[in-house]
Amino acid sequence: MNRFLLLLAGAALFFASCKKADYQKVTHDPELYRTTVKKLNDIVLENNFPPVIASRNYVYANIAAYQVIAAGDPKHYRSLSGQIKHLPATPQPPKDKEIDFQFASLLSFCFVGNAVTFPEGSMSTYVDDLKEKAKDAGMPSEVFENSVAYSDTVAKYIMKWSKKDNYAQTRSASKYTVKRSDGRWIPTPPMYAQALEPHWGEIRPMVLDSASQVPAPEPPAYNMTDKNSVFYKNVMEVKTWVDSLNTDQKHMADFWDDNAFKLTVVGHASFGTKKFSPGGHWMNIAGTGSIIKKADFSTTVAAYTETSIALFDAFINCWYVKYKANSVRPETVITKLINPDWRPYIQTPPFPEYISGHAVISAAAAEVLTHDFGDNIAYTDSSESEFGIEPRKFPSFRAAAMEAAMSRVYGGIHYKIACQVGNEQGRKIGQLVNEKLQLKIK
Structure with a gap:
């Protein structure tokens, strides 16, 4: 009889563990996290978030997710609290309650994603789908409720912390003053939009001590009267490239265009087209890296998080440099002094030229991904x-x-020196992120 009871108990344990494994196959699948990041990426695209603001959306959502993972597996992952100096200790999970930390991290990501995007609640339907997925896979109700409760606790804590980054204050800050002086940036066609986020350099960074911590050299002095000047040669180099692009160079320019909102004007009609922002593009690349390396759920979350931090700080540094230099775009100089009908291959974005934002953030992200995946x-x-x-x-x-x-x-929107300096600038920022953040415990 005792033996029978033991066998019965063993069978019950076996089936219980099978059931547990079944739902964890769903909630612990790294593809689910990649899909969740892509969902936020789509919302950012649909609502025309500028690249700098998009980077803020990504970083807080990923940090919320990562802090849940670190709390659930402290033997293998370090909390960002303390590593990011101004991030206080995150609330710890109750010791007496079973939590599916992977599932909770997904919900924390979505909670923050819902809060930092508009219209608020854009991810609500997706969250409902995630919850149904977990229930359908057999997650016990107690584990479900505990996971939801803890995810909400962490997400709310991260949201409270995010509100101290000076973003709200910059919403009412002064606008950029347009001055038509040689060498200074002015709005460009076809939108002639006002300067984008001139105060982004005042946003609180994550790893950098300040926006100016990684200094950039001064851009070449404006000089279109001396054909031997560095500036004149840079301008003519851009014009020459754009006037003679081959198929691959055009493909390259189109591929990395990443214009969140491009305005096309045909006669009296106009229409807009949308793409991922540069940061959104690198979020996708982070996902590709995790697939190639067959990274598990937690490693995938860590890689996205570290990449989003690098992107965020790189944008802050870059925007500080841009509005310090206030450099004129090639399109403005060429159409004014060389050929009034000239246009760049891709559309000039509405902010100063030096340094190249795409160069800075791409190099920063690449350093982190190289550190994480090889x-x-x-x-x-x-x-x-x-x-x-x-x-x-x-x-x-x-x-x-x-x-x-x-x-x-090749796109005709930057001088080569702004891209070379930008790449080096981003590399240094990425290295700083790698040095200061130690997410995984080896």
Whole structure:
């Protein structure tokens, strides 16, 4: 009889563990996290978030998710509290309650994603689907409720912390003053939009001590009277490239365009088209890296988080440099002094030229991804396929970042020096992120 009871108990334990394994196969699948990040990426795209604001959306959502993972597995992952100096200790999970930390991290990501995007609640339907997925997979109700409760606790804590980053204050800050003086940035066609986020350099960074911690050299002095000046040569180099682009160079410029909102004007009609922002593009690349390396759920969350931190700080530093230099775009100089009908291959974005934002953030992200997944990781980037742009192949993340930088010269919106300096600037920022943040315990 006792033996029978033991067998019965063993069978019950076996089936219980099978049931547990079944639902964890769903909630612990790294593809589910990649899908969740892509969902936020789509919302950012649909609502025309500028690249700098998009980086803020990504970073807080990923940090919320990561802090849940670190709390659930402190033997293998370090909390960002303390590593990010101004991030206080995150609330710890109750010791007497079973929590599915992977599921809770997904919900925390979505909670913050819902809060930092508009219209608020854009991810609500997706969250409902996640919850149904967990229930359908057999997650016990107690585990479900505990996981939801803890995810809400962490997400609310991260949201409270996010409100101290000076973002709200910059919403009412003064606008950029347009001055028509030689060498200074002015709005460009076809939108002639006002300068985008001139105070973004005042946003609180994550790892950098300040926006100016990584200084950039001064741009070449404006000089269009001396044909031997560095500035004149830079201008003519852009014009020459754009006037003689080959098929691959055009593909490169289109692939890395990442214009969140492009305005096309035909006669008296106009229409807008949308793509991922540069940060959104690198979020996709982070996902590709996790697939190639067959990273598990927690490693995937950590990689997205570290990449989003690098992107966030890189944008802050870059925007500080941009509005310190206030450099004029090639389009303005060429149409005024050389050919009034000249246009860049891609649309000039509404902010100063020096330094190249795409060069800075791409190099920063590439350093982090190289640190997380390894150097010389060859991959195919199909991020732009949904916009009708063919994939491109790269031998490494760093090679992709270098191409992203050069693509802005082919596009006609940056001088080569702004891209070279930007790439070096981003590399230094990425290295700082790698040095200061130790997410995984080896």
